Amino acid sequence: MNTKNALKLFVVLNRTCATLVNADQENIRHYGLSRSAFSVLELLYHKGPQTVQDIGKKILLTSGSMTYVVNKLVERGFVQRDICESDRRVTYVGLTPLGTDFMDGIFPEHEQHIVKMFSALSDAQIVTLTETLKQLSASIK
Template identity: 45%
Template structure:
């Protein structure tokens, strides 16, 4: 019975290592693609959010792309300097400022997002649709379980 417990522990450790290695390979490939367009991953995430969801309160962007609030200001400043987004005041509440994608930002995303999607499709093409759905389900289950440990 002790051998069975060791095998379970070994499997958990192996899963952790394999999951991390796979995630790192995918993240490295995606980051390389984004950098080839002059964006870092965080800048891309913010632009992608604005591209698909429209104007967003700057204070809420960090929660949407999992970034600390101090980092969001830096990223928004950089994207604004590059001409890809602009700040807009909220007419109803002066305390709220929105980030809005500019025409240049939309043009950039119109160009690079379809290629980003194709790159992701290529990376995951080793899996059929059933395997992708199963992985999504299992990884969500794992993430939710870990989130609730000692919560």
């Protein structure tokens, strides 16, 4: 592997990630949410109720941050906590009807925002890039 090419790729990936994150944050802020809060809502919207621990693992939040974000979403009426009947130590978080309605209203627009961010790429390029980035991620772990 050419060291110069690897360094250039590292810089380009970092800049691209920052650009994507900034554009995504700006779009999400438009809905009155933090990126973490939106990530929790999006996960629950697509995957259904999850344990607090699983949410944290899937969206890469610490337990302290997770508690804060879930508390804020509970205050807004978007999510609710439910204690597991078979194991009272486990708490599930799920969308409320208000949370589902909220996501029904904003997710199509958010989806279009994401499509627009990648509009310079063909479907084939997106598939190739996705597979390449998965391979890179797996090799780093």
